[in-house]
Amino acid sequence: xxxxxxxxxxxxxxxxxxxxxxxxxxxxxxxxxxxxxxxxxxxxxxxxxxxxxxxxxxxxxxxxxxxxxxxxxxxxxxxxxxxxxxxxxxxxxxxxxxxxxxxxxxxxxxxxxxxxxxxxxxxxxxxxxxxxxxxxxxxxxxxxxxxxxxxxxxxxxxxxxxxxxxxxxxxxxxxxxxxxxxxxxxxxxxxxxxxxxxxxxxxxxxxxxxxxxxxxxxxxxxxxxxxxxxxxxxxxxxxxxxxxxxxxxxxxxx
Amino acid sequence: xxxxxxxxxxxxxxxxxxxxxxxxxxxxxxxxxxxxxxxxxxxxxxxxxxxxxxxxxxxxxxxxxxxxxxxxxxxxxxxxxxxxxxxxxxxxxxxxxxxxxxxxxxxxxxxxxxxxxxxxxxxxxxxxxxxxxxxxxxxxxxxxxxxxxxxxxxxxxxxxxxxxxxxxxxxxxxxxxxxxxxxxxxxxxxxxxxxxxxxxxxxxxxxxxxxxxxxxxxxxxxxxxxxxxxxxxxxxxxxxxxxxxxxxxxxxxxxxxxxxx
Numbered sequence: 001x002x003x004x005x006x007x008x009x010x011x012x013x014x015x016x017x018x019x020x021x022x023x024x025x026x027x028x029x030x031x032x033x034x035x036x037x038x039x040x041x042x043x044x045x046x047x048x049x050x051x052x053x054x055x056x057x058x059x060x061x062x063x064x065x066x067x068x069x070x071x072x073x074x075x076x077x078x079x080x081x082x083x084x085x086x087x088x089x090x091x092x093x094x095x096x097x098x099x100x101x102x103x104x105x106x107x108x109x110x111x112x113x114x115x116x117x118x119x120x121x122x123x124x125x126x127x128x129x130x131x132x133x134x135x136x137x138x139x140x141x142x143x144x145x146x147x148x149x150x151x152x153x154x155x156x157x158x159x160x161x162x163x164x165x166x167x168x169x170x171x172x173x174x175x176x177x178x179x180x181x182x183x184x185x186x187x188x189x190x191x192x193x194x195x196x197x198x199x200x201x202x203x204x205x206x207x208x209x210x211x212x213x214x215x216x217x218x219x220x221x222x223x224x225x226x227x228x229x230x231x232x233x234x235x236x237x238x239x240x241x242x243x244x245x246x247x248x249x250x251x252x253x254x
Numbered sequence: 255x256x257x258x259x260x261x262x263x264x265x266x267x268x269x270x271x272x273x274x275x276x277x278x279x280x281x282x283x284x285x286x287x288x289x290x291x292x293x294x295x296x297x298x299x300x301x302x303x304x305x306x307x308x309x310x311x312x313x314x315x316x317x318x319x320x321x322x323x324x325x326x327x328x329x330x331x332x333x334x335x336x337x338x339x340x341x342x343x344x345x346x347x348x349x350x351x352x353x354x355x356x357x358x359x360x361x362x363x364x365x366x367x368x369x370x371x372x373x374x375x376x377x378x379x380x381x382x383x384x385x386x387x388x389x390x391x392x393x394x395x396x397x398x399x400x401x402x403x404x405x406x407x408x409x410x411x412x413x414x415x416x417x418x419x420x421x422x423x424x425x426x427x428x429x430x431x432x433x434x435x436x437x438x439x440x441x442x443x444x445x446x447x448x449x450x451x452x453x454x455x456x457x458x459x460x461x462x463x464x465x466x467x468x469x470x471x472x473x474x475x476x477x478x479x480x481x482x483x484x485x486x487x488x489x490x491x492x493x494x495x496x497x498x499x500x501x502x503x504x505x506x507x508x509x510x511x512x513x514x515x
Contacts, residue, residue, distance in 0.1 A: 118364060118367070119360045125324075125325075126324045127382075128351070128354050129381055
């Protein structure tokens with residue numbers, strides 16, 4: 001138990017120093033724009049198809065499963081608004097973030113871990129290139145920017161899925177569907193949900209980079225870094241979500 | 255602009271007032287990992303233009319010495335002078351200026367997996383050479399690859415290269431910044447005898463052509479014989495003995511003999 005506690009404190013300390021180093025680097029080091037754009041493409045753009053398919057299915061399934069209950073209460077007209085609110089506020093951010101934790105965070109963990117094990121990070125260091133600035137800062141900033149965009153994309157695709165699901169059982173015009181969504185959702189619903197996805201993106205990148213950059217020597221540690229990145233990033237997403245919901249409740253209650 | 259001119263655009267290493275004949279000067283180097291003391295007062299000097307080979311058992315701390323030399327590992331105690339500059343007290347920016355004067359060939363070449371051979375070579379050059387044009391980069395990359403006899407692999411990915419080819423590309427990447435000192439970490443390990451000899455001959459050729467100072471860590475006695483001007487032997491955290499290959503070959507010391515026979 002004592003050893004476990006010691007490990008928890010040690011890791012917390014290391015993550016804190018890693019985060020501090022990140023913020024110091026973005027304020028003092030030169031910005032690697034080319035690498036940042038490359039990472040936005042590799043980590044974000046390439047995840048669009050997966051997030052799109054998942055978002056579509058989420059919207060479709062959510063509508064199909066909610067419909068019988070809504071019909072029972074005579075509130076079928078409110079179904080688009082309910083689905084949209086569910087997607088925007090919770091389902092799309094959480095599911096997209098979890099997909100990104102699985103795809104992006106593990107990918108970063110494995111990539112940087114492999115670079116560490118094969119001395120590529122050391123090679124960069126001895127070539128007088130700052131590996132933290134080049135590898136870590138760019139990836140964290142890329143995930144911080146791209147995850148919110150992926151969530152917005154998932155929201156839109158999910159609502160489209162919901163529209164198709166509505167039309168399986170009834171004939172709903174697209175403008176009526178959209179106006180129902182716009183009537184139900186407000187800026188206050190979208191803003192906190194979007195802000196929390198920025199934190200999701202930051203932690204997905206940060207945890208992946210931390211695990212990979214601090215991988216021990218040996219190929220086994222690469223797998224461990226990838227696996228540990230997914231678990232830690234997923235857990236952090238739920239914790240951030242819990243905090244975000246509480247804060248939103250306090251700040252936007254009125 | 256040719257490759258020779260390119261070097262003048264690189265940031266220059268900080269110079270001190272003192273001058274010595276030694277390109278590498280290590281005094282009283284101590285390094286431990288936890289309770290395990292690996293280096294216990296290493297004293298080592300390499301003259302400018304000298305090929306110095308370091309021998310020692312696996313795990314004796316040879317790689318630790320060269321990693322300390324480029325600041326990859328912090329030292330516990332000691333003075334590490336590279337081109338008359340003690341690197342132990344330098345800031346990160348100052349250390350990076352020194353690093354530009356030092357090439358490092360890693361045991362497994364450490365090529366960047368996500369980049370082609372061309373990108374592996376152009377990456378450090380573009381970052382450290384001001385106002386360099388695409389044509390100049392192309393010429394410098396081609397020249398560096400030609401010097402290791404691997405121009406045909408310019409568009410290949412590291413995964414498509416054999417072990418020997420990787421070492422050559424790693425060497426070309428080291429050479430592209432025209433370092434004054436090159437540190438080789440087991441350059442022939444894992445290679446067949448023919449490729450090992452080719453790499454050893456290449457090390458020798460580079461030293462003669464560019465007058466670089468080389469510190470070569472190896473277990474390959476054929477490589478040591480071919481490349482060394484002088485050999486130092488590390489044992490139990492200190493330099494046990496030093497001399498030329500023929501001097502050490504004739505040594506009566508049992509431990510030294512175990513390496514040569």
